[in-house]
Ligand SMILES: NC(=O)c1ccc[n+]([C@@H]2O[C@H](COP(=O)([O-])OP(=O)(O)OC[C@H]3O[C@@H](n4cnc5c(N)ncnc54)[C@H](O)[C@@H]3O)[C@@H](O)[C@H]2O)c1
C-alpha cells in the first residue's frame with residue numbers, strides 16, 4: 429500500500445510575524461489579494477501591507493463575507509482575477525482560510541494562509557470545508573496543492589478571545605484518536621494513501637504537547653500573554669494537528685461534528701467545540717475504559733472545552749435529533765467508517781448520549 433504525506437511549502441510562527449509576511453512571500457509574485465473580514469483587517473492590514481509593499485508586492489484588500497460557500501469562493505475568485513493577483517492571502521479563522529485556499533486552487537495562483545487565531549487545523553491543509561450559505565456542512569473539497577506559506581503571529585493568537593484558542597485545542601485533541609483509528613482499521617488518510625510513520629507520530633506528538641502544555645497555555649492566553657507554552661500549543665493546534673489529521677486520517681470525531689452541524693442549535697458552538705463532543709463520543713463508541721474517557725473529560729474541563737450536548741446548544745436533544753446527527757455522521761462517504769469496526773447510526777446515537785451523560789457526571793463532581 430502506498431504511503432502519502434503532504435505539507436505546506438513553509439511554516440512561519442512567532443510574535444509579530446505579520447510584519448515579516450513580505451519577506452516570506454516574496455517568491456510568490458508581485459501582486460496579492462488580501463482576504464479578511466473587518467475585525468481581522470483592522471488587526472493585520474497595516475503591518476502586512478507595509479511588509480508586502482517593502483518587498484515590491486502590490487496589495488488589494490477584500491472583505492470576507494463570513495462563510496466558505498461556493499458563492500463566496502466564486503465572488504472572491506472573480507475579484508482576484510480582476511486585479512490579476514499572483515497569490516491570495518487569507519487571514520482570519522478557518523472559514524476565511526478555506527475560502528482563500530479554494531480561490532487559489534480555482535485560479536491556479538499561490539496561497540498564503542495567515543491564521544489570526546489558533547482555532548482550527550485548517551491553515552496547513554490542502555482541503556476546504558464547504559458550507560451552504562446557512563452554515564450547514566456540504567462537502568470536503570480536496571485541493572491539489574497545500575498553501576505555499578502558513579504564517580502565524582502568536583501575538584495576535586494570544587490577544588484574541590481565549591475561546592478560539594480553546595477551540596483549537598478541541599480540534600487538535602481529536603487528531604491522535606482519529607489517526608490512531610485510521611491506522612488500526614488500515615484505512616486511507618485524508619490524502620488518499622496509507623499513513624507514513626511521520627504522519628502517525630506527528631498526530632501522537634500533537635496530543636502529547638496538548639497534554640503537557642495545554643492548561644498553562646490557556647492561562648497565558650487568558651492574559652494575552654505569549655509564553656513557550658503558547659508557542660507550543662499554537663504549533664500543536666495549527667501545524668501538528670494539520671499535518672496529523674491530513675497525513676494520519678480522520679475518523680468518528682469529525683464525522684460526528686459534521687452530523688452535529690445538521691442541527692441549527694449547534695451553530696453558535698465553534699468547530700473545535702463540536703469536535704470535542706465528537707471526540708468524547710468516539711471514545712465511548714470505541715469502548716475505551718471509564719478511566720480513559722474520564723481523563724479526557726477532565727482535561728477538557730481544565731481547558732474549558734464542552735463535554736456535554738447542552739454546552740454546544742443542545743439542551744434537551746430528542747432521540748429524533750440525535751438520530752439525524754448519527755445518520756449524517758454515518759453517511760457512506762463519512763470518515764466514521766475509518767473506525768476499526770462496523771459503525772451504525774444506532775451505535776453512534778447511543779455513544780453520543782452516553783458521552784453526554786459521562787460529561788455531565790464528571791463535571792458535576794469535578
Ligand atoms: N480545511 C480544513 O482542513 C479545516 C480544518 C478544520 C476546520 N475547518 C473549518 O474551519 C471553520 C471554523 O473556523 P474557525 O473556528 O476559525 O471560525 P471562523 O472562521 O468561522 O470564525 C473566526 C472568527 O474569528 C474572528 N477572528 C479572527 N481572528 C481574530 C482575532 N485575532 N481577534 C478577534 N477575532 C478574530 C473572525 O472575525 C471570525 O469572526 C469551519 O468552517 C471548519 O469546517 C477546516
Ligand SMILES: [Zn+2]
Pocket residue numbers: 548549599682699703
Ligand atoms: Zn477539525
